[in-house]
Amino acid sequence: MPQPRADLVQVANCANAAANLGYAAVLTYLKPLTQASDWVVPFNPQTPEEQLVRFYNLHHRLRVAELPIPRWFKGQTKWTHPSTIVSKYYFPFYLRSRTQIVHTRDWNFVKAAIQNGIPAIYEHHHHEGKTFEPEIVYHPLFQIAVTVAEPVRESMIAHGMPSDKVIQLHNGFNQSFTVRQPDAAASWRQQLLGDPSKVAARSDPSKVAARSNRAYLAVYSGGLNAFKGVDLVLKAAKHLPHIQFAFAGGTPEQVEIYQQRSIALGLQNVTFLGYILHDRLASLLQAADLLLHPHRSGEEASFTSPLKFFDYLASGTPIVATEILPLRSFQSAGIAAGWCVPDSSTALIECITHTLDRYPRQPDGYTHSIQFAQQFSWENRIQTILSYVDPAFQPNRLAE
Structure with missing residues (x-):
């Protein structure tokens, strides 16, 4: 360790x-x-x-x-x-x-x-x-x-x-994920969505301009494994150019593999951040408009109790989640979340769009989600x- x-x-x-x-x-x-x-x-x-x-x-x-x-x-x-x-x-x-x-x-x-x-x-x-x-x-x-x-x-x-x-x-979840960090969250949004007046001098101007036209930030936190549905998110990103997708997690080798896949797909709205230390991850989750919890069906979907789901809840940020057995009880909990079937990028796209419409970003997070998370x-x-x-x-x- x-x-x-x-x-x-x-x-x-x-x-x-x-x-x-x-x-x-x-x-x-x-x-x-x-x-x-x-x-x-x-x-x-x-x-x-x-x-x-x-x-x-x-x-x-x-x-x-x-x-x-x-x-x-x-x-x-x-x-x-x-x-x-x-x-x-x-x-x-x-x-x-x-x-x-x-x-x-x-x-x-x-x-x-x-x-x-x-x-x-x-x-x-x-x-x-x-x-x-x-x-x-x-x-x-x-x-x-x-x-x-x-x-x-x-x-x-x-x-x-x-x-x-x-x-x-x-x-x-770690209690630190409930501490609001508005300045750090704003910094993440500036970094990932872009602000030409502040970052063009140190970045590729064309990429900065593209990011600045994106209205939303969707964050995935966790391992970059196929069974976790990472490829589904890449497919969704191709059809949602107005959303910036950020991935936090994965080994350096996994990050390299998925960066190459995103390049092969011609994606301009995907960023791989690598492993984010937990003292910075909370503010990234609070910075997002949506937090992504995709998952493939299969054996892994029967026994996972993903750590990121509870970190997501504690942040108060709306969640887009796959309907898998271990999370079934949360579908009726009244939390700020949208749910979709596994293995379908089309269903994921529709769920992302619907959830953005239903749960606009609240800088202080959705109160019920935060309160509901406390038991975990x-x-x-x-x-x-x-x-x-x-x-x-x-x-x-x-x-x-």
Whole structure:
């Protein structure tokens, strides 16, 4: 860490929320071993570095612990796999004596915690074929398993997880996304929609003039993957030249691929921003007229609980979303959003046009969407999870 991966964003924000609630939360992750002295005190919780704070929008209460691992341990064998090293070495010798409860997405770490007498919470977000060991899932120290989609919950039960020990719970959003940033949002609009009097001197004048004629800004935030519907947005952009489309996210390689695709399509109204640090992403979402949440049908559409949807909600900006199973309940929530069927660029175009007409941009955001989003804060999610923990195993809160 840090890396622009959804699973790492989710883990970092869960730990951050627990710390915000007053728990002595430590975000633990691996780092390559740089010097022998790293082995002396391998578990040393401390304030996160500024890079990590800005990358994931962390707050001042969270502590982090980087566990050193040799650079040559790439998981070639069971015993050199990072999960094995953490579970078989670090946990029993360095973490156990200072841990009240474990919250993890690593099943080996769950087993290590329980075998060492520590209660555990397990996060499991994707379909897998593994069978859950009865001696672990029925153990009194195994508190609860959490997944983000009902089909995954059903699959876990089919693979041995007791039905009363697994819940479906959506992902959440960082509280900073609700803080209004009008100046930063205005700066994004100037940058992306263009203002010839202010930016022509440092840009291609023809491109500046083209941008300045576009009336709307539509933003997509997230990974640049085919199953997320990015290609549908490019097809829509070709038919909506009065809208500037901005993509935030993706690896450098993905950005390069989609830039080339947009050039091949002759698109002049598409911008790829790459990964935007979370301390800047909130203002970009507030700057938009529309936030795009396309998605292809298929297996991924059955288990996703996309982080960006809750960031979108918290911004108060109107959303254009694909009708997929995990988001079905939000269609009747009265939020500022338009909905369309998956896999159709025509349906996406119509939905964008309709949503722009129905929900004109409000600089302060749509109040109902913002208020509705509050239930999905990471802090509320952590509180819900901990409500399933046996009172005897509840972690202590720090004094103010």
